[in-house]
Amino acid sequence: MGALLKLVAVLTILWGGWMYFKNSSSETELRKVCNEFKVARGEMEEAQTSYDAEVKKRDALTMEISVLQEQKQQLEEDIKTKNKEKGERAAQDLRNRLSEKDAREAKMAEEKAAREAKMEEERAAREAERQERLAQEEAERKAKWEAQRESKDLEYKIERANKTLQLRLECRADRPDGVQDLGRIDGLKRRWSSNVRACMKAANNGNEKQLKSATKALESIADALNRPNGQNAECLSDAAEAIEAAKVILKAKKRLKELNQGR
Amino acid sequence: MDKEKIINIFLIVVILGAVFGGRYYYLQSTKANSSIENVQKKVEQIYEDISELEFKTNNLHTLQLSAEKSRLERQLKQLKKQLDNI
Numbered sequence: 001m002g003a004l005l006k007l008v009a010v011l012t013i014l015w016g017g018w019m020y021f022k023n024s025s026s027e028t029e030l031r032k033v034c035n036e037f038k039v040a041r042g043e044m045e046e047a048q049t050s051y052d053a054e055v056k057k058r059d060a061l062t063m064e065i066s067v068l069q070e071q072k073q074q075l076e077e078d079i080k081t082k083n084k085e086k087g088e089r090a091a092q093d094l095r096n097r098l099s100e101k102d103a104r105e106a107k108m109a110e111e112k113a114a115r116e117a118k119m120e121e122e123r124a125a126r127e128a129e130r131q132e133r134l135a136q137e138e139a140e141r142k143a144k145w146e147a148q149r150e151s152k153d154l155e156y157k158i159e160r161a162n163k164t165l166q167l168r169l170e171c172r173a174d175r176p177d178g179v180q181d182l183g184r185i186d187g188l189k190r191r192w193s194s195n196v197r198a199c200m201k202a203a204n205n206g207n208e209k210q211l212k213s214a215t216k217a218l219e220s221i222a223d224a225l226n227r228p229n230g231q232n233a234e235c236l237s238d239a240a241e242a243i244e245a246a247k248v249i250l251k252a253k254k255r256l257k258e259l260n261q262g263r
Numbered sequence: 264m265d266k267e268k269i270i271n272i273f274l275i276v277v278i279l280g281a282v283f284g285g286r287y288y289y290l291q292s293t294k295a296n297s298s299i300e301n302v303q304k305k306v307e308q309i310y311e312d313i314s315e316l317e318f319k320t321n322n323l324h325t326l327q328l329s330a331e332k333s334r335l336e337r338q339l340k341q342l343k344k345q346l347d348n349i
Contacts (some may be wrong), residue, residue: 001271002267002270002274004314005271005274005275005278006274008274008278009277009278010279012277012281012282013277013280013281014284015281015282016280016281016282016284016285016288018283018285019284019286019287019288019289019292019314020284020285020286020288022289023288023289023291023292023295025300026291026292026295026296027291027295029295029299030295030299030302031294032302033302033306033312034302035300036302036303036306037302037305037306037309039307040305040309040310041309042308043309043313044309044312044313044316047312047313047316047320048316050316050321051319051323053321054317054323054325055323057291057323057325058303058323058324058325058328060283061325061329061331061332062328064332065328065331065335068336068339069335071339072335072338072339072342073348075339075342075343076342079289079345079346079349080340082346082349083349086349090330189277212345221316231299244323258295
């Protein structure tokens with residue numbers, strides 16, 4: 001009995017000790033697990049804090065992003081508006097410049113037309129002047145030619161008249177009358193020649209006074225030759241012819257002098 | 264009393280003490296084990312929750328939002344410059 005009790009005691013002590021040991025290790029394990037739990041809880045709190053912070057951050061970022069997007073939209077609209085205004089201003093400027101340009105071009109066209117009209121006027125005036133000058137030159141040439149022709153004509157008349165006077169130098173009276181003697185006739189004939197020469201000289205010198213007295217003398221000589229019976233009637237016509245020729249020469253010389261002075 | 268009786272009584276007391284003590288520690292140990300299991304479950308749960316939180320945190324995409332914010336800020340700067348130049 002005693003030994004059994006001792007055995008039981010030993011066994012129970014051993015069992016008790018084993019239980020104690022198990023309990024101790026369980027408690028150690030429990031403490032360890034509790035520490036793990038604390039750590040895990042700490043990590044959980046950290047994770048939660050971090051998550052909460054991230055959520056706040058996300059919310060803040062989302063709000064900021066929406067504000068920024070609004071601002072961006074506003075800026076884009078402002079840019080659009082400003083570009084539109086700039087475009088309208090540019091179009092208005094262009095329209096103003098075009099209308100100014102049109103006005104300038106119209107003014108320039110007016111001035112050009114006025115200048116061209118003036119030039120045309122001047123050209124027409126110059127042309128008229130030239131035509132006038134040409135007409136004048138033509139008239140002068142014609143006048144000159146006319147004058148030359150007239151001069152030639154007058155010279156021809158003078159020549160012919162001089163020839164007539166040359167012919168009439170010799171008196172044709174040869175029939176004495178019954179009353180007068182030949183001496184008178186000769187004297188008259190000599191006087192006739194000298195008077196015809198005087199007429200020629202006076203006519204060719206343009207001496208009207210001298211010619212008048214010479215022609216008068218010639219007429220009286222012709223008349224004297226023809227008296228009393230009219231027997232030398234041809235002397236009258238000769239005298240008239242000579243006087244006429246002398247007058248022609250005088251007139252022609254006067255005219256020639258005029259023409260020469262006119263040149 | 265005999266010496267043997269005293270020893271026996273002492274042994275019985277020791278036995279009883281060992282039994283009760285053992286039983287106490289056994290119960291404690293069982294309780295502790297049960298607590299260990301609970302706590303371990305809780306720790307596992309916590310770590311699962313932590314993973315979930317980390318996953319949710321990643322899904323918040325704050326990095327992308329920051330990048331978007333920076334991009335918008337740069338765009339705003341450019342637009343302001345553009346507006347000033349008009």
